[in-house]
Amino acid sequence: MMISRFQKISIPVFVFVTSFATQLIAQQYTPDLANGKKYYELAGCSGCHKDDETNNEFSGGSKFETRSGTFYAPNISRSN
Numbered sequence: 001m002m003i004s005r006f007q008k009i010s011i012p013v014f015v016f017v018t019s020f021a022t023q024l025i026a027q028q029y030t031p032d033l034a035n036g037k038k039y040y041e042l043a044g045c046s047g048c049h050k051d052d053e054t055n056n057e058f059s060g061g062s063k064f065e066t067r068s069g070t071f072y073a074p075n076i077s078r079s080n
């Protein structure tokens with residue numbers, strides 16, 4: 001496959017601009033914990049990301065057996 005001159009220039013420019021923009025946005029971002037809690041509850045995230053045995057919120061554990069394999073809802077807390 002031939003890479004055109006436009007692609008040679010546009011790909012590094014795209015990567016540079018998007019990584020720069022992402023850093024700018026991240027610097028100005030302050031988390032809104034109350035808003036996050038609201039959406040976590042509204043969307044029913046704990047239905048899968050709460051461990052039913054230990055009752056630990058965010059720690060994951062729900063198991064999904066599918067034809068493509070078994071999936072586990074992962075731990076989405078900050079702790080391992």
Ligand code: HEC
Pocket residue numbers: 039040043044045046047048049064071072073074075076
């Ligand atoms: C129906 C069950 C289910 C619900 C409801 C659910 N999740 Fe998940 N979530 C999963 C599964 C299963 C995975 C892992 C997918 C995989 O292995 O590809 C996952 C992955 C994730 C991940 C990626 C974690 C990582 O380490 O890569 C995040 C973050 C996440 N979910 C957050 C949320 C949030 C926030 C909500 C609510 C808005 C939510 N989930 C609702 C089942 C669910």
